[in-house]
Amino acid sequence: MKIRYLTTLDSISESDLAEGFFEGWPDPPSYPNFIRLLHGSSHVVLAVEESSGKVVGFINALSDGVLSAYIPLLEVIPMYQGNGIGQELVRRMLELLNGHYMIDLMCDAELGGFYEKIGMHPSGGMILRNYKNQSGM
Template sequence: MSEIEYKEIHEFSVEDLQDLFLSVEWSSGHFPEKLQIAMRNFETVISAWDGDKLVGMICAMDDGIMTAYVHYLLVRPEYQDKGIGKALVLRVKEIYKDYLRIVVVGYDEEVGFYENCGFEKADDASPLFITELWT
């Protein structure tokens, strides 16, 4: 592994996105064309690169003043435990330093990863979803 380079870009190839998202077994990796459009629409996208290989990213949207929502935070499994997730979160924290909070919703099996990146689980909150919009 060479030195990781961090970029604030919004343009990615469908192949890079598909490869990264499927590496962590996220179903959104099966829709790389939609991911490509989503990356253009996020307010904040920071990606981690090992040479020309996309190895991690964080994507956030915000309300402009109080709350930022991290929608994606992922790092390829073979690059985890190397500080990349923490580095991505630190960059987002700097961008949103004047906001009241940064929120991420993680599935139970992901909580440890997010905690390692600096997030704390709320004892008084539960994530709620509507995911089957077309049934």
Template sequence: MITYTSDLSTVTAEHLTGFFVGWPNAPRPETLLRLLQGSYRVVLALEGERVVGFANAVSDGVLSAYVPLLEVLPEYQGRGVGSQIVRRLARDLSHLYMVDVLCDEDVVPFYERLGLRRATGVMLRNYERQSGE
């Protein structure tokens, strides 16, 4: 049974393995834990103590937030886990004017099904720093 929480108090780096499939320079579990701990809001999907999915938001806490990551372990994809994470995170951020997600074109329909609207954006990426190290 999948449960959802924002509580990171019992999560360790060992609970955060298997994410970032296909990334050429993925963050290590220890880096991911630091990233989640430093976030404005986090939603975790758990099966027992195992983290099977997560999303995080960074925010000014007043007007805007950005959702940089949504990750679901491959064996849990297609089961509604990512949708539930996004819905819960959107609810947690509903007091803000704007919540932005910058994503690859192939996942835009996923977010549109959840009520987000397509927008134009720009980005700057330093792929040498993709791991967060």
């Protein structure tokens, strides 16, 4: 399995997205909303499986371009997990965001160790979830 990483959406369409993203979400975004969220991000890194051309992982960030950035999503489809793709996506995103004062993300407690290995630190935070909008606005 050979993976190439892209930081642009220029050649990506709905048909390039592999099946299996947002596993466990009761109401995941539709593929049109998935593309919209990627285009609405200030930064993206995509993991593309060379032989199929399918996007099998992604990370996105929202940034003010001055001080702060927030990483809302990191996803690798289940059959590709455990191959270092997630770590590489985070590494490349942190490289893109280098120079920002703060780079924040929220994750479930069981995922904290993954991000700590990459150099991030636990912190407190507050969230509000409107689950009726989980599939997108």
